[in-house]
Amino acid sequence: MLEIKNLKAGIGNVQILKGIDLDIKAGEVHAIMGPNGSGKSTLAKVLAGDPKVEVTSGTIRYLGGDLTAMEADVRARAGVFMAFQYPIEIPGVNNASFLRMAFNAKRKQNGEEEMDPLEFDEFVKQKMKIVEISPDFLMRSVNAGFSGGEKKRNEILQMAVLSPKLAVLDETDSGLDVDALRIVASGVNQLRSKENAILLVTHYQRLLNYIVPDFVHILSNGKIIKSGDKSLALEVEEKGYDWLLPCSEQTIRGTERK
Amino acid sequence: MNDKTIKDIVNREYQYGFKTEVEQAKTIKGLSEETIGAISAYKQEPKWMLEFRLNAFRQWKKMTEPTWANVHHAPIDYQNIIYYAEPKQQKKKESMDEVDPEMKKTFEKLGIPLMEQKRLAGVAVDAIFDSVSVATTFKAKLKEAGIIFCPFSEAVREYPELVKKYIGSVVPATDNFFAALNSAVFTDGSFVYVPKNTKSPMELSSYFRINTEGSGQFERTLIICEDNSYVSYLEGCTAPKFDTNQLHAAIVELVALDHAEIKYSTVQNWYAGDPKTGKGGIYNFVTKRGKCLGKHAKISWTQIETGSAITWKYPSCLLVGDDSIGEFYSVALTTGYQEADTGTKMIHIGKNTKSTVISKGISAQRSNNNYRGLIQIGKNASGARNFTQCDSLLVGSECNANTFPYHDVQNQSAQVEHEATTSKISDDQLFYFQQRGIATEAAMSSIINGFCKDVFRQLPQEFAVEANQLMDLKLEGSVG
Incomplete structure (x- = not known):
């Protein structure tokens, strides 16, 4: 589904991703872990098409096509979804119309008829059960005045409504208490299928107790330095990241800490 | 009225509304007592009206242009303006092909022909082209209900007592520089009179169109609602694209008596000047004011301001009658090099008077958007209440938004x-x-x-859609 080859990308003049190779097939769940500043979120953004991130070399193939040549909205309608680390507030635009706009944009793309508000209301209420959100939420402005947990649940609701082929979850677990984490994780698990793939970007192993990955990759200084199965995450949890880093980098990081 | 006649009117209206190649029958350039006399003569006005004009002109000569607004323009040469331009109505060109392509595109994009059709189905229209009213629809039907809806110049001739009683009673000729100018040279506009215990059976609407290059438009509108009456009135404005700036200095006066309600809505889309150079466009220097003279009277202003190079406009309410209500709902959108200094004045004079002000300013590109509002509570206005909400939305990083609220509370x-x-x-x-x-x-x-919805929902339904489309159209290309 997704093939990333020697991807280099950065923001402004700063190169952040320094040669990423990653293959994700339908039905798989991959977790990207790594210390702060390793480039995890940049990788998520590059996949979503954030205009702030510039690809300098390498390729990203998605369903056989060149992903980097597609605008962010085109990617989204082609099934790429990113759950934001910091979901954006849109005052004045309510959730119901936002969700319906997004949903219908995709339907239109697929040559399907747009869903009218009444029909959509029924549809979205079913989806809301997945993330345990109360119905009054639909009339509130998108993310405006939401708690951290509500924002993250809203991301998963959007994911449920749009049923993406490739879902990238950028630190969806950060800032969540145990209950919210359980709800969000169970939401994601319900959406997991043989047809779609999920890329989890996370700082902590905690999330992976709830959403069990097929593969774990450790990202450091813009490169994947180790890949393995879920046991790799546990190992990191126990020992930290330092033992994985090349010696030269340990020194640099050590210097930074001073 | 059946569909066929409606269609006929639509077609006729359409020709008047959006043509640019119209031959002039009469024009008057420059400003003097002679030119004012000539305007008055063309309009076949009674002597008292001419006196009113000349008196205003004499006052105007002593006044200076206000400079306190946060807008910028080169000095206006008042002698270089065409004060009166009357289209030769018989020699209209019949084809849409002769409309300025840019204008045509704009109207096509706006869906105006369709909107006209919709509007005309249940809305009476007065169409003002340069200095004269060219058509007023549904006059007879309104007359049955006792409502007068006619061009202002006709009212001066046909209903002199009403005009004499109320003209200048809300906006005196000496109110400000542009009001004095208008009082001297005003040409046409709408006149509405709603008698006691009457609710207007339809929306009333005026379409203002500046067509002649170098001309100014000085329209004058007067709406009077007697006890227990109601009217909803909407004005729309457009102008073709010229490199020179054109002056539009209007006066609107509203008078609401006991328990009367006037709802006045504006969708203003004058030519805004070239978005890339700022060249050309209308100077929209307008004095609009309503007087709640009676108890429990209500005046509500709703404005969607999207056009004009410069807007200087403060639709206001004088809340004289006890328990009277004033409302101001505004969306002002500026793009390109547009400048807007707009807001309201709520003057609370009577007891328990209430006012609500909701202002939404949107600035994009290099524009400059200002809200200026005065809330004045007089000594005797016990129990008066005001609520003001003033929101600004910026698009891009080169635009400007300011808020200038003034409060004067004496009770x-x-x-x-x-x-x-x-x-x-x-x-x-x-x-x-x-x-x-x-x-x-x-x-x-x-x-x-989403940002504007509190204001849009105040518009008559037919126009809410139009307002939405207008906003989209204006913002097209202002991203990135």
């Missing part, structure tokens, strides 16, 4: 509230929409409509 029992916010459409917001599959133009439109 201890008054309650005055002011809320203000400033926000910006961020790249992050647009990316968020995009990441959900929603293209940038649709995202902008959605954010703007």
